[in-house]
Amino acid sequence: MRVALLGYGTVGSGVYELIQKNTTAVKTNFDRKLEVVKILVKNLDKYKSHEAYHLFTNDFNDLKNADIDIAIETIGGISPTGDYLKHFLSHGIPVITANKDLIAEIGSELIEIAREHNTILSFEASVGGGIPILKPLQESLAGNEIKNISAVLNGTTNYILTKMYEDNMGYDEALSLAQSMGFAEADPTSDVEGYDAMRKLVILSTIGYKKHIRWTDLPLEGISRVTARDIAFAKDENYKIKLIAFSEDMGDAIYGTVRPVFITQQSKYAKIDNEFNAVLVEGDAVGELMFTGKGAGKYPTASAILGDLMDIIQNKKILPSYIYQDEVKIIKHYPKEAKYVVRFQAKDLNLLAAKLFSLFSDHGLKLTLASETQSLYVQVTESNEKTLLEKLNQITETFNCNYIHYLVYDK
Ligand SMILES: NC(=O)C1=CN([C@@H]2O[C@H](COP(=O)(O)OP(=O)(O)OC[C@H]3O[C@@H](n4cnc5c(N)ncnc54)[C@H](OP(=O)(O)O)[C@@H]3O)[C@@H](O)[C@H]2O)C=CC1
Numbered sequence: 096m097r098v099a100l101l102g103y104g105t106v107g108s109g110v111y112e113l114i115q116k117n118t119t120a121v122k123t124n125f126d127r128k129l130e131v132v133k134i135l136v137k138n139l140d141k142y143k144s145h146e147a148y149h150l151f152t153n154d155f156n157d158l159k160n161a162d163i164d165i166a167i168e169t170i171g172g173i174s175p176t177g178d179y180l181k182h183f184l185s186h187g188i189p190v191i192t193a194n195k196d197l198i199a200e201i202g203s204e205l206i207e208i209a210r211e212h213n214t215i216l217s218f219e220a221s222v223g224g225g226i227p228i229l230k231p232l233q234e235s236l237a238g239n240e241i242k243n244i245s246a247v248l249n250g251t252t253n254y255i256l257t258k259m260y261e262d263n264m265g266y267d268e269a270l271s272l273a274q275s276m277g278f279a280e281a282d283p284t285s286d287v288e289g290y291d292a293m294r295k296l297v298i299l300s301t302i303g304y305k306k307h308i309r310w311t312d313l314p315l316e317g318i319s320r321v322t323a324r325d326i327a328f329a330k331d332e333n334y335k336i337k338l339i340a341f342s343e344d345m346g347d348a349i350y351g352t353v354r355p356v357f358i359t360q361q362s363k364y365a366k367i368d369n370e371f372n373a374v375l376v377e378g379d380a381v382g383e384l385m386f387t388g389k390g391a392g393k394y395p396t397a398s399a400i401l402g403d404l405m406d407i408i409q410n411k412k413i414l415p416s417y418i419y420q421d422e423v424k425i426i427k428h429y430p431k432e433a434k435y436v437v438r439f440q441a442k443d444l445n446l447l448a449a450k451l452f453s454l455f456s457d458h459g460l461k462l463t464l465a466s467e468t469q470s471l472y473v474q475v476t477e478s479n480e481k482t483l484l485e486k487l488n489q490i491t492e493t494f495n496c497n498y499i500h501y502l503v504y505d506k
């Protein structure tokens with residue numbers, strides 16, 4: 096099996112190493128010779144001293160002209176990657192990718208091309224790093240109606256929040272560390288603003304609910320507005336803050352979001368720290384299942400790619416059930432009763448507190464003053480998020496103040 100590797104960064108180099116490590120086992124177990132024959136990169140000079148420099152190229156035409164059985168894409172982004180993948184698939188060459196941006200954006204189009212040309216597009220590594228989740232969702236859980244999915248899906252932000260919580264590390268230092276360990280995207284805005292987690296949630300939800308969900312349709316908030324003071328408050332109150340992605344099939348509509356939430360120490364996510372991810376799936380037959388493991392990094396991600404590679408070597412021709420049915424209605428605000436933590440920043444905190452009492456006195460109201468940051472933390476229960484926001488917006492108009500509100504997530 097002649098493999099073309101596109102990209103030789105964190106993930107690509109891991110894939111190369113794992114292929115070298117597994118060639119003998121593949122030969123023994125499947126009677127196939129596995130061989131990387133081309134490696135596409137951007138900057139050829141970086142690889143001059145690599146033992147396999149002769150395989151490297153920065154010209155895609157070299158891959159087009161080579162005799163290739165499988166293409167593995169670890170470049171990232173939409174362009175030119177999308178065109179590269181379309182080229183392979185339309186020539187009947189199976190493709191494995193870790194690229195969630197591409198799958199969330201044009202996954203259905205790519206799968207259609209694969210189907211037309213009787214080939215495969217696999218993307219297990221695009222969600223949850225090393226955690227096998229797409230395959231179980233499509234194959235092992237095929238007899239279930241998936242009710243809801245909730246998850247920690249971004250290693251970088253989970254790492255940052257863990258370091259801020261456990262070690263009082265600053266946001267910038269924690270982000271730099273995550274980048275140096277290869278967890279972050281080329282542009283970490285994708286991580287910290289929640290786009291990466293949202294793309295992954297939409298891939299999971301589209302497969303799980305078999306409904307058309309565009310990643311740009313769902314409300315999202317990243318962690319860039321979470322302050323060190325918020326984390327200290329969470330600690331004082333025995334909570335943690337996590338960037339959680341969750342969606343629920345409500346029959347005629349989908350609720351889905353990525354947002355920083357407060358969780359209790361008893362939450363299923365409380366011990367999912369650093370670059371670890373976790374995906375909690377509820378099926379009507381099986382009930383709740385939780386999948387956990389390293390969601391980012393060189394070898395965990397390469398491990399997921401090797402899993403896809405083994406399927407292709409064994410001639411398993413299962414195309415992901417990334418089926419788009421009719422567009423679904425999206426519910427934008429959390430529709431159920433929940434507890435919230437709201438942080439207000441205002442000049443006159445006493446007046447603000449009086450107003451809060453008048454609006455929320457019978458809603459389990461608890462106020463905590465953080466005078467050093469001129470802020471007030473409010474814990475309150477509301478019947479649904481839309482009602483809460485109406486009240487909060489009424490307050491901001493009256494007091495010319497700003498706020499951030501966190502759902503207290505109860506899983
Ligand atoms: N890092 C992680 O933990 C995970 C990453 N992913 C996904 O895997 C993919 C790769 O991520 P990662 O390995 O971290 O990225 P890196 O930035 O580490 O590596 C990207 C590689 O692609 C090459 N490249 C970039 N642009 C081009 C281009 N136009 N033509 C040819 N080669 C190009 C780079 O070449 P050069 O070396 O010359 O610069 C580099 O080798 C992304 O889609 C990412 O979202 C998925 C799961 C986890």
Ligand SMILES: N[C@@H](CC=O)C(=O)O
Nearest residue numbers: 249250251278279280
């Ligand atoms: N940047 C991503 C990498 C894996 O998908 C993350 O931090 O999770």
